[in-house]
Amino acid sequence: MTDQTTADTAAASDTTSADRPLRVAIMGAGPAGIYAADALMKSGENVSIDLFERMPAPFGLIRYGVAPDHPRIKGIVTALHKVLDKPQVRLLGNIDYGTDITLDDLRRFYDAVIFSTGANADRALKIPGIDLDGSYGAADFVSWYDGHPDVPRTWPLDAEKVAVLGVGNVALDVARVLAKTGDELLPTEIPANVYEGLKANKALEVHVFGRRGPAQAKFTPLELRELDHSPNIEVIVDPEDIDYDAASEDARRNSKQVDMVANTLQDWAIRDVGERPHKLFLHFFESPHEVLGDDGKVVGLRTERTQLDGTGNVKGTGKFNDWDVQAVYRAVGYLSQNISKLPFDDQAGVVPNEAGRVVADDTAEGKARFMPATYVTGWIKRGPVGLIGHTKGDANETVANLLEDRPAFAQPEDAREDAIIEFLEEKNHPYTTWQGWYRLDAHERALGEPEGRERVKVVERHDMLKASEPDKA
Numbered sequence: 179m180t181d182q183t184t185a186d187t188a189a190a191s192d193t194t195s196a197d198r199p200l201r202v203a204i205m206g207a208g209p210a211g212i213y214a215a216d217a218l219m220k221s222g223e224n225v226s227i228d229l230f231e232r233m234p235a236p237f238g239l240i241r242y243g244v245a246p247d248h249p250r251i252k253g254i255v256t257a258l259h260k261v262l263d264k265p266q267v268r269l270l271g272n273i274d275y276g277t278d279i280t281l282d283d284l285r286r287f288y289d290a291v292i293f294s295t296g297a298n299a300d301r302a303l304k305i306p307g308i309d310l311d312g313s314y315g316a317a318d319f320v321s322w323y324d325g326h327p328d329v330p331r332t333w334p335l336d337a338e339k340v341a342v343l344g345v346g347n348v349a350l351d352v353a354r355v356l357a358k359t360g361d362e363l364l365p366t367e368i369p370a371n372v373y374e375g376l377k378a379n380k381a382l383e384v385h386v387f388g389r390r391g392p393a394q395a396k397f398t399p400l401e402l403r404e405l406d407h408s409p410n411i412e413v414i415v416d417p418e419d420i421d422y423d424a425a426s427e428d429a430r431r432n433s434k435q436v437d438m439v440a441n442t443l444q445d446w447a448i449r450d451v452g453e454r455p456h457k458l459f460l461h462f463f464e465s466p467h468e469v470l471g472d473d474g475k476v477v478g479l480r481t482e483r484t485q486l487d488g489t490g491n492v493k494g495t496g497k498f499n500d501w502d503v504q505a506v507y508r509a510v511g512y513l514s515q516n517i518s519k520l521p522f523d524d525q526a527g528v529v530p531n532e533a534g535r536v537v538a539d540d541t542a543e544g545k546a547r548f549m550p551a552t553y554v555t556g557w558i559k560r561g562p563v564g565l566i567g568h569t570k571g572d573a574n575e576t577v578a579n580l581l582e583d584r585p586a587f588a589q590p591e592d593a594r595e596d597a598i599i600e601f602l603e604e605k606n607h608p609y610t611t612w613q614g615w616y617r618l619d620a621h622e623r624a625l626g627e628p629e630g631r632e633r634v635k636v637v638e639r640h641d642m643l644k645a646s647e648p649d650k651a
């Protein structure tokens with residue numbers, strides 16, 4: 179593919195000139211990477227940015243995490259388009275850092291590298307039975323319903339009663355998608371295989387479990403209230419589960435968001451249960467203790483009843499409840515992956531950093547504290563929490579530090595903008611571009627048009643690559 183936008187090749191080819199553009203590689207074209215490109219361009223410095231992405235399409239978890247029935251959030255890509263439309267930034271997709279390109283390669287072509295590789299795996303939950311057949315990580319299910327090319331095309335949805343562990347927005351997404359009907363989700367961008375799978379979904383009851391109480395739930399008010407908007411979902415809260423200690427009351431007083439969530443849950447706890455066909459129970463003070471199995475398959479969930487200890491935390495009561503469910507989804511947090519040649523904090527799931535500067539592995543006396551010209555931003559910088567908008571502040575901080583460090587950067591071997599293109603062409607590695615995204619985008623919209631849908635997502639990687647190529651969409 180040769181339709182690269184070259185900003186100012188002539189200036190960049192002068193590798194020794196002090197006034198050539200600052201060449202920056204950003205690894206990962208999710209919101210954090212795109213906001214970092216934006217911050218670099220807005221700095222007023224002469225910059226030339228290559229935004230690398232392992233998927234053939236950009237936008238990270240906006241495309242492969244945000245639920246399909248959240249078109250308003252997915253619409254954030256419109257704002258991100260404006261960043262990628264700028265001539266100082268090129269998208270180079272379908273390139274996996276660590277496999278298709280290494281840190282040494284990047285050092286040859288760029289003054290600095292920013293890693294914004296996000297998070298795409300499930301945090302482990304260490305309870306007996308978690309590996310049984312029918313026990314799933316939320317991230318895998320999300321990847322399936324969001325049409326990620328690297329997960330299987332089918333998903334077993336034969337359980338009538340399902341447990342979802344966790345009380346954050348991802349748990350809500352998973353519970354809502356499980357409780358809605360396939361037809362309710364059809365107007366969204368879900369691909370055909372996902373629609374077929376959801377249409378065959380047998381779930382009638384979805385039980386969401388939180389260890390702590392309503393004041394400790396991590397839901398955002400809007401996402402919580404949205405559960406109740408489906409004509410097919412009856413949201414049920416047990417009045418026994420509404421309880422607050424002094425710390426919970428403080429939390430409600432100090433945070434409007436906490437108070438709104440608690441009020442919504444209270445309202446639901448005191449109303450009559452209606453007739454909508456799918457029941458979605460929100461349980462509190464139930465700590466997952468064991469996934470129960472028979473013949474290797476999930477047949478239930480055992481929880482321990484907990485109670486508040488006065489500090490907003492909970493302690494076990496020794497009273498156990500068994501729930502008749504045939505599938506368990508754990509939505510207990512996302513986890514970032516180790517990045518080749520970078521230090522990694524396995525516990526926190528982040529690259530150790532100070533305000534975006536990557537802390538070197540060996541920080542013994544006399545050694546540099548930071549890896550040279552190496553930065554992180556977004557979820558890989560501070561862990562997998564927070565909304566898309568939060569990655570903007572991350573990016574501003576990281577970029578400010580990168581620019582401050584600029585005088586100390588080593589001169590790359592070949593800072594020409596074409597050098598990386600020659601490198602990729604030499605390897606004969608198929609990569610996608612921003613123009614390619616416009617083609618794929620148009621192709622997906624065209625697929626949706628006959629059915630009056632905004633788009634239908636293309637799933638297979640080779641189909642995405644094909645649709646991204648000139649004149650083949």
Ligand SMILES: Cc1cc2nc3c(=O)[nH]c(=O)nc-3n(C[C@H](O)[C@H](O)[C@H](O)COP(=O)(O)OP(=O)(O)OC[C@H]3O[C@@H](n4cnc5c(N)ncnc54)[C@H](O)[C@@H]3O)c2cc1C
Nearest residue numbers: 206208209210232238239243275295296297556557565566
């Ligand atoms: C299920 C789910 C639902 C969410 N819903 C919402 C919502 O409704 N509203 C909201 O505001 N926020 C939502 N979020 C949060 C939001 O998605 C994150 O805040 C945001 O995506 C984090 O941005 P990021 O760029 O750090 O990571 P990511 O979005 O994960 O982007 C990282 C990018 O790096 C790429 N990458 C990874 N490894 C490599 C590699 N080795 N080489 C090249 N590229 C690589 C990935 O493919 C990805 O494109 C949701 C998150 C999840 C998990």
